[in-house]
Each structure stands twice: as structure tokens, then as C-alpha cells.
Amino acid sequence: MKFSIIFIALLLISAQAVRCQIFKEDSTVKVIAYWDLNESYTYSVLFEQFELVGEDTVDRTTTTYLIDAIVIDSTSNSYKMRWTYRDLKVEMPDKDSTYSDLMNKLMGLSGGAVVEFETDELGGFQGVTNWETIRDYYKVASDSMKSYFGQIPQVNDFIDRMMIGFMTKEAIESSSIKDVHQFLNFHSAELKLGRPEFSTMKFPDATGTELMDALVSIEVTGIFPEDDDYAVYSKVDVNPDQLKSVARKNVRNLLPNASEEELDQVFEQMGEIWTEIENYAVIHYWGWPRYTKEVRRAGSALKNKVEIRTIEII
Numbered sequence: 660m661k662f663s664i665i666f667i668a669l670l671l672i673s674a675q676a677v678r679c680q681i682f683k684e685d686s687t688v689k690v691i692a693y694w695d696l697n698e699s700y701t702y703s704v705l706f707e708q709f710e711l712v713g714e715d716t717v718d719r720t721t722t723t724y725l726i727d728a729i730v731i732d733s734t735s736n737s738y739k740m741r742w743t744y745r746d747l748k749v750e751m752p753d754k755d756s757t758y759s760d761l762m763n764k765l766m767g768l769s770g771g772a773v774v775e776f777e778t779d780e781l782g783g784f785q786g787v788t789n790w791e792t793i794r795d796y797y798k799v800a801s802d803s804m805k806s807y808f809g810q811i812p813q814v815n816d817f818i819d820r821m822m823i824g825f826m827t828k829e830a831i832e833s834s835s836i837k838d839v840h841q842f843l844n845f846h847s848a849e850l851k852l853g854r855p856e857f858s859t860m861k862f863p864d865a866t867g868t869e870l871m872d873a874l875v876s877i878e879v880t881g882i883f884p885e886d887d888d889y890a891v892y893s894k895v896d897v898n899p900d901q902l903k904s905v906a907r908k909n910v911r912n913l914l915p916n917a918s919e920e921e922l923d924q925v926f927e928q929m930g931e932i933w934t935e936i937e938n939y940a941v942i943h944y945w946g947w948p949r950y951t952k953e954v955r956r957a958g959s960a961l962k963n964k965v966e967i968r969t970i971e972i973i
Contacts, residue, residue, distance in 0.1 A: 686852035688879050688889050690845045692782030692946035694738055699729035700947060703973050704838060711963040721750045726838070726970075735780065739788065742774045742839065772796060774836055782846030782946050787836065790828040797825040833863040841953045841968060844938050845891045846946065850879045862897050862934075864905045871901040880939075888943045897934040906932060930960035947972070 704726060709719040724747040732739035775789040787793070801822050808814045824835040850856060855878035862873040874896045881890040907926060911917070933956075940951035948970065955966040 686879070686882060688848075688850050688852070688882065688891070690782070690848045690850075690891065690942060690946065692738060692778060692780075692846055694730045694733065694740075694782075694946060696730055696733045699727065701973050702726045702728060702842075702970050705967075705969045706838075707965075707967040709965055711958075711965065712961070718753050719751075723748050725973075731775070737780060737785070738778045738782065740776055740778070742776075744772045744774075774839065776836070776839055778843065778846070782843055784840060784843045784846075787828060787832055790831050793831055793835075794826055797822050837953075838968060838970060841938065841951055842948055842970060844893065844951070844953075845877070845940055845942065848877060848891070850877065850891065852879045852882055854878070860895070862895065864909065869905045869908070871905060872898040874898075888941055888949060890939070890941050892940075893938045895936040899931055899933050902934055903932050928961065932959040933957070 702725070704722075704724050706722040706724075707720070708722075710717050725745050727743040727745065729741050730738055731741045772793070773789065774787065774793065776787045777785040779785055801818055804818050805815050824830050848856075855876055858875045858877075860873050860875050861870040863870055875893065877891065877893040879889060880892050883889060903926065907922060910922065910925075935956050937954045938951065939953075941949045943949055950969075950971045952967070952969045957964045
């Protein structure tokens with residue numbers, strides 16, 4: 660499982676035990692999906708993005724949308740889920756009206772988009788199953804947007820860059836369905852209250868073609884028997900040396916004509932770069948998250964980029 664924090668959960672012996680993921684006698688939690696065929700819920704999503712430059716907050720963007728999630732297949736060793744996106748709204752107070760209009764049109768393309776993905780029997784992410792449909796959907800949408808804005812070369816280039824994350828299975832799974840990975844982040848973990856677990860994982864870059872080492876901590880922060888749910892927290896720190904190497908490679912691909920000296924100057928000015936991801940979730944013992952919040956921070960000596968996504972059942 661590429662993104663989820665992988666801790667192999669022991670299979671429970673009886674069906675009754677599988678249903679009860681909270682073991683009160685020793686404060687142990689097993690994050691296991693126990694979902695029924697055709698079971699469905701709707702989630703609201705609030706996605707905030709901004710940059711910190713010194714003491715200033717700039718480029719703030721707020722996106723809201725709804726997800727209709729339904730289990731469309733269930734076997735002894737897997738689940739298949741469909742997410743339908745709707746009611747997308749974008750606010751960009753720091754941008755001019757032309758840019759905001761373009762971004763709203765682009766974000767509006769996701770309205771009605773459908774993502775289908777498969778998990779293992781515990782709810783651990785296995786892969787997107789309709790990635791070709793997603794790719795074709797955004798190809799048609801891209802052509803429509805270019806026609807809408809009059810085939811302006813600069814706008815066409817911008818749209819093409821926006822669509823990179825939807826053109827391959829690897830790109831879709833690594834950068835375009837972060838909400839899915841957040842939703843499933845803790846599934847397959849077995850944890851004990853007050854006892855943090857530490858491990859390592861392979862963390863993909865934005866293109867889905869490079870993997871970097873990352874340190875992971877995960878723990879149960881609370882068990883709430885009266886509500887049949889529990890709270891879990893995790894943190895991921897990506898290896899900064901590998902992150903810088905991959906970043907330089909990606910910049911080289913984007914700017915093939917840049918000299919090595921120019922790249923040296925840019926990365927020297929940036930200094931150390933870093934990425935960390937924090938996740939907090941409250942999960943019902945059936946394995947459906949009630950609430951989950953992810954904070955991604957990526958930064959350098961020049962500026963910090965922050966992404967905060969909150970997903971809540973409604």
C-alpha cells in the first residue's frame with residue numbers, strides 16, 4: 660500500500676471479533692474495514708491551501724466539495740468503493756478575477772467525476788480501478804477548457820500542467836486522490852493506547868515515479884466506548900536529502916535548458932527543504948472515518964506551503 664501507513668493487523672478468529680475493533684481490556688485498536696455491500700455515506704471536504712513567506716500569508720485558496728461514497732463490491736479479501744464528487748466551490752481572495760475564473764472552471768471539471776478504488780480486506784488501499792476513465796474524462800474536459808478560453812497558448816500550457824496529475828495511473832494514485840489516501844490512512848494498523856509505533860515507509864514524489872524514505876510515527880490518542888469510536892494520529896517526515904535530490908531532478912525535467920550552475924544557485928538559495936504530513940482521525944469501529952484532518956507542510960528557507968484537508972461525515 661503506497662500511501663497508507665502499513666502495520667499488518669492480525670486476522671481475528673471469529674466474525675464477532677472482526678466486528679469489534681476496540682479491545683477495552685487492554686486498550687488495543689485494530690483499524691479494520693467492516694463495510695457492507697451498497698453501504699453509503701456522504702462526506703463534506705474543506706481543503707485550504709496557502710503559503711507562508713516570512714510573516715506573510717499569501718496565495719490562500721479554499722475549496723469545498725462533497726463526496727458520495729458507496730461500497731460497490733465486497734469479497735472475502737477485498738472491497739471496491741466508488742466516490743462521486745459534487746458541489747465544488749473555490750475561493751481565491753489573493754488572485755485576480757481572471758485567474759480565479761480559470762481556476763473555478765478547472766476545479767468545476769471535478770464536479771461529477773467518479774473515482775473507483777479497491778482495498779484489501781482490512782481497508783488498505785490497493786489501487787484505482789477506473790484510472791483510464793478518469794484520464795479520458797479530464798482529456799475531454801481539458802479540450803473543452805482550451806476552447807472556452809479561446810485556445811490561448813499560455814492558457815493551454817497552464818491547463819496542460821494542471822492535467823498532468825490525471826494522465827497516468829501512477830500520477831492519479833500519487834497526487835490526484837490525496838483525499839482517498841487520507842480517508843484510508845490508518846486502515847490495517849494495530850495499535851495500543853499510549854504506546855506510539857515507529858516505522859519507515861516509501862513516500863512517492865508528486866509524479867509518482869520516485870520513492871523516498873520517510874520516518875513514520877502513529878498512535879492511538881483516545882478510545883471512546885460510549886461512541887464506539889477511537890482517535891488516531893500519525894506523522895510522516897520525508898528524508899530531506901532524498902527530497903532535495905528528487906526535487907532537483909523534477910526541476911531539471913521542467914526546465915531542460917537550465918544550466919547546472921543556475922540550478923545550483925536556486926537550490927543553494929532554497930537551503931534545506933522538507934516535507935511533513937500529520938493526520939488525525941476519529942474512526943467508528945466499523946472502519947468508517949467520522950472525521951479526519953490532514954496537514955501537509957512543505958518548505959524551504961524561502962517559503963512554506965501548507966495544505967489542510969478536513970473530511971467529515973454528514
